[in-house]
Amino acid sequence: MIVFRYLFREVLLTLSAVSAVLLVIIMSGRFIKYLAQAASGALDPGSLFLIMGFRLPGFMQLILPLGLFLGILLSYGRMYLESEMTVLSATGMSQQRLLAMTMAPAALVALIVAWLSLSLAPQGANEFQLLLNKQDALTEFDTLEAGRFQSLSDGSRVTYTEELTNDRAHLSGVFITQKNLGQDAKDRSISVLVAEKGRQEVRADGSRWLILDNGYRYDGNPGLADYRAIKYDTYGVLLPKPDVSNDVTDRDAMPTKSLIGNPEPRAVAELQWRIAFPFLVFIVTLIAVPLSRVNPRQGRFLKLLPAILLYMSYLSMLTWGRGLLEGGKIPLVLGLWWVHALFLVIGLGLMYWEPLRLKLASRRSAEEMTRG
Template sequence: MIVFRYLSREVLVTLSAVSAVLLVIIMSGRFIKYLAQAAQGMLDPGVLFLIMGYRLPGFLQLILPLGLFLGILLAYGRLYLESEMTVLSATGMSQQRLLGMTLMPAALIAVLVAWLSLSLAPQGVTQVSQIINQQDALTEFDTLVPGRFQNLRDGSRVTYTEQLSDDRSKLAGVFISEKRLSQDKSKDRGISVLVAEKGRQEVQADGNRYLILENGYRYDGNPGQADYRAIKYDTYGVLLPKPEVSQEVTEREAIPTSELIGSTGLRERAELQWRLSLPLLVFIVTLMAVPLSRVNPRQGRFLKLLPAILLYMAYLTILIAARGALEKGKLPIGLGLWPVHGLFLLIGLGLMFWEPLRLKRASRRAEVARG
């Protein structure tokens, strides 16, 4: 029991450290993407951390299996390097018994991954989709940030305001540049530039919103040509797009697992098999990691790390490719993703029993040579 607690602690501590590093790297990249969208006025900066929180289960369901795999390699590699595994082997610790002890914390991680993939991750994707739909329903006025030029309407409009009131109802120092397109949007008719001392938002009785600009100029023309038309105005109204909130969530990752079970569609059935594959992935990578962690102290603990990572990436890549083939109907849905798991299960069993067999044969040859 003492040895079990010691080994479990080593694996779980290393797993936590590796997973934390991977999580920071992945979330940083995704956060930069959302931050760029917020800078362009496509997202409200106030919802960025909320979106990242809802995406966290989806990240963890993929990070934890890799973290466990690397945790076993690094933790056991250190024990082999410091000859602690040699001492345990001398007391009767076989490779199979070591695997049995390692499968106990692996089972805990598998249960956590199953909870994430079957329940929390779909709920998180649903919440993110709803937030994105609500952000799409915001008017251009709602996403303005004072002191910053923002691309709106897919880059066809650039808006700037020097000051914005706390209730977002009044502006000061307004600049708007918008491309003028033909009715079929196939021809560029130049640009229109609006500048105003101040502006305000006005909601009509029919629900339409207008940005009312006061004391300014409008310039129409083509860049590089001297035929600009300047119009001075006291009051000018700009129609803001009417928000349309869509509550529909179409991403298959957001479909609850209970609905996937009874579904007959290829994409839905492939998604269900993917969610079930992630907990199974935990046990198979554990089977592969235990023999791969065995290193010679003279060779260093990182000798097998790169080949092991390549093996894991091959496993995950083939699994993702098989998922795509299932969605397109290129693989029988009844066959599913299970042949991929079976292949790497055989690889793990081969790694587990190859080294003991090799050592036993070498011992026999040495005995024959001495005899």
């Protein structure tokens, strides 16, 4: 029991450290991406941390299996390097018993990963898509910032204001340029609006207007001398009416219960993908235990790179198999089980190859001594 607790603690401590580092790296990359979208006006800056929270379960279901895999390699590799495994082996600790003890933390991680992939990650993806739908319904004035040019997603209009009140109702120093995209080259004119101040109004029918005061409007075609300038006291611009969609079409956001029994290839592929992660945990544990066995003279990082490549091959084949399932190129009954079976065979081969090789070498030496 003391050995079991020691191994359990070593694996979980290393798993926590590795997972924390991986999480920081992945979350930082995603946060930079969303921050760039917020800077361009595509996202509301106030919702960035909410978005990261919704995406966290999806990140964790990918990080935890890799963290466990590296945790076993690093912790057991250190124990081999410091001859702790040699001492345990001398007291009767076989590779099979070591694997059985390692399956305990693996089972804990598998339960957490199953909870994430089957429940939390789809819920987070659903909330993330609903939030994006709300973001798409915002007008350019809902994300407008003073002193910054704000462009629509299609690039048809660019808006700028020098000052903006906190309630976004009043603007000053307004500049708006809009492209009129007609089929004829003569109709592809540009309109430029400048105004001393402006305000947003919501009419009784629900329509939203930007009312500009004391400004000019310039219309014309680039490269042609047919510009027209109009001075106005009050000018109204109709803003697009927000249309919030509650439809969720992303397959990652579909509840797991709606995928069960669904015969469509995309639904089957998504369900198989979610189920794959708990199985992945046990199989990579089977692979990691024999790969962590190193010679003290070689160092514990000798097998780290091949092990990571093997893990990435496993994950890549699952992704490839998912695509084949969605395309109907392999039977739905087969699913992704063939990938698990392949790496299960690899894990068993790694587990029993070294003892078998030593046994054959010992038998060969005995035969040579008998002949001598």
